[in-house]
Amino acid sequence: MATALLTQKYTNDVQTNSQKHFGYLTPRMYAYRDKVLNKKPYIDAQRALLATEAYRKYQAQPVVLKRAYMLKNILAKMSLYIDDETLIVGNQxxxxxxxxxxxxxxxxxxxDELDKFEKRDGDVFYITEETKQQLKKIAPFWEQNNLRAHADTMLPKEVQxxxxxxxxxxxxxxxxxxxHLAVNYQKLLKLGLVGFEEQTKKAKANLDLTKPDSLDKYHFYDAILIVIEAVKDYAHRFAKLARAQAKTASNQRQKELLQIAATCDRVPYYPAQTFAEAVQAVWFIQCILQIESNGHSLSYGRLDQYLYPYMKADLDAGIETEASVVERLTNLWIKTLTINKVRSQAHTFSSAGSPLYQNVTIGGQTRDKQDAVNQLSFLVLKSVAQAHLPQPNLTVRYHANLNPAFMNEAIEVMKLGFGMPAFNNDEVIIPSFIKKGVKKADAYDYSAIGCVETAVPGKWGYRCTGMSYMNFPRILxxxxxxxxxKTSGERFAPDYGYFPEMKSYAELKEAWDKTVRYLTKMSVIVENAVDLTSEREVPDILCSALTDDCIKRGKHIGLICSL
Structure with a gap:
């Protein structure tokens, strides 16, 4: 949209909604939001080409090293860009x-859908002829060399x-x-990746390589070190790009770009020192995790808790104002919307809208059972209201002693009508975690990690939960x-009765109960097969490094979660 037209549109919106409770996006964030929302989504082959290049070169390596080299190759060679409006950099x-x-x-x-992406009823993607040819060219290499193919061979005949x-x-x-997880962002900001690097080197040095399982750990630790270096280099590429763009930028933008460069020189490798550095470090990791893997529901965790100390220090020092904090947060939400994932057309029938479920959790209680609402909690609400976007998902943790003013503000956001925030009830969720054996301090630190799931950030996560999608009317x-x-004519369960011959609804209920239990058992078998294949074929190294105990145990997250 031309600058003059966009400026007029912004002015009209402000004048029309002059009493809006939460205020407005700054003009630059308004322009950025408009730009991203109106951007046509294309299928991008670049990651696929770079992944193929690495898999071919390192196919004889242990799988953890192959995955690490893959991410390194992608981060080193993928295209980078810095939008004119943004204060935060990093692209998927x-x-x-x-x-x-x-x-x-x-x-x-x-x-199968190369010629159909643009013709879908929903979740339309555009694709160039060049991209089609690039994907066709690499297809033979992956034909029997991917998660789906390996998972198919893992399935027992009983569930085929x-x-x-x-x-x-x-x-x-x-x-x-x-x-369906949130990594330990609090630890990342405190230690920087250099802290994880030091832990990994120490753990590797302490290995006894005469023990067979130490060899797997040895390669896993090497994989972490490769990935940490790759992430640092990725950030430094942005520092270099920002300095290059600063040479021809206006005075104000030049200053911003040079600050971006200085920030990227430090984070996420070194600990964050300012609010701007903390937000940038979090975004780098949030983005790269979704370059490493295409799993959705990579969530931010309790953002108002781990970013608050950086914001407060900068407010006290006069480095930030509430207005600048809100602008940076809205910038983060717009960047979050730039992440995308293509699903098959069949999948879009149940998951339309390209949802990524990147959840931000605010409110709740501290580990010592005090109300956790702080100044940043209010500003997150304000920024989400201003941005008015489908991503990220926003969750408020409710409890009996929740700050009433905060609750009222959350209700005001709900009244805007875009489905935010969701509410999680501490009074129900925390006791349920404790009952399951979660330590009390951890239970009080839980966050939303998808659409409805909850977990303790940095402690554990899930794969695509509840994805069997059994059709209960069909089961009946x-x-x-x-x-x-009746649909396929195939036997799906043992013979528990025939409805015309049943004498009572009690018989039908019993048949229903047995059938559901039997088919649930079958679905667990399928899920186990897929999980085992995932653990063996596509371990996520960066995600594992940032999840507690993976470095200590020398096992990636798939193996930790299966213990």
Whole structure:
């Protein structure tokens, strides 16, 4: 949109909504939001090409090293850009909202839909002829060399019928990587990646290589060191780009670009010292985790808790104002919206809108059971209200002693009508965690990590939870028909009865209960097969390094979560 037209649009919006409770985006963030929202999403082959290059070169290496070299190759060679409006840098693909391809998970649906992406009813993606040819060229290498193919061979014959007939909607797991978690951002900001690097080197030095399992740990530690160096170099590439752009920028933008460069020189490798550095460090990791893996629901955790000390220090020092904090937060939310993921058309029928479920949690209680609401909690609400975007998801942790003014502000955000925030009830969730054996301090530190799931940030996560998508009405028909599926004609369950011969609804209920239990068991078998394949084929090294105990145990997150 031309600058003059955009300026007039901004002026009109402000005048029309002059009493808006939460105020307005700054003109630059308004322009940035408009730019990203109106950007056409393209299929981006660059990541796929670079991943293929690395997999070919390092195919004989242990899988953890192959994955580390893959991420290193991508971060070193992928296209970088800095939007004119932004104060935060880091991109997942070659353009805002473009969707990178992850061939190590699957290329099957991508190749099937090359000529259909632009014709979908929803989640439309554009694709150039050059991109189509690039993806076709690498396809033979991945044909039997991806997560989906390996998962198919792992499935026992007892569950093949459910996959062949599409009864279990497992695509979200078989085409995706680790997700539904929040890494330990608080620890990252405090130590920097250099702190994780030091821990890894120490753990590696202490290995007894005469023990067989030490060899796997040795390679895992090397993989972490490779990835940390790759992330540092990625940030330094942005520092170099910012300085190059500063040479021809206006005075104000030149100053901003030089500050961006100085920030990228430090974070995320070194500990954050300012609010701006902390936000940039968090964004770098949030973005790179979604370059490493295509799992969704990579969440920010309790952002108002771990960013608050940096904000308060900068406010007290006069480095930041509340207005500048809100602008940087809205910038972060717009950057969050630039992350994208392409799903198959079949998957979009249940997950339309390209949801990524990147959740931000605010409010709740501290580990010592005090109300955790702080000044930043209010500013997050304000920034989300101003941005008015579908990403990130915002969750407020509610409890009996929640600051009433904060609760009222959360309700004001709800009244804006864009589905934010969701509420998680501490009075229910915390006791349930403790009952499951979670330490009390950790239970009080939980966050939302997707659409509805909860976990302790940096402690554990899930893959694509609940993705079997069993059709309960269809199961009822199976229970009524001697275990035979009416749609496919295949036997899906044992014969627990035939409805015309049943004498009471109690008999039907019993048949239903047995059928559901049987099919749930079958779905667990399928999920186990996919999880095992994921652990063995596509471990996520950076994600593992930033999750507690992975370095200590010398195991990546897939293996830790399966213990």
């Amino acid at each position: 693909a070659s353009g805002d909202k473009d969707a990178p391809i992850f061939p190590e998970y699957t290329l099957e649906f991508v190749l 019928v459910y996959m062949q007939t599409g009864f279990f909607g497992m695509e979200g797991k078989m085409n995706s990587g680790d997700a 028909l199976i229970a009524m028909n001697r275990g035979i599926d």
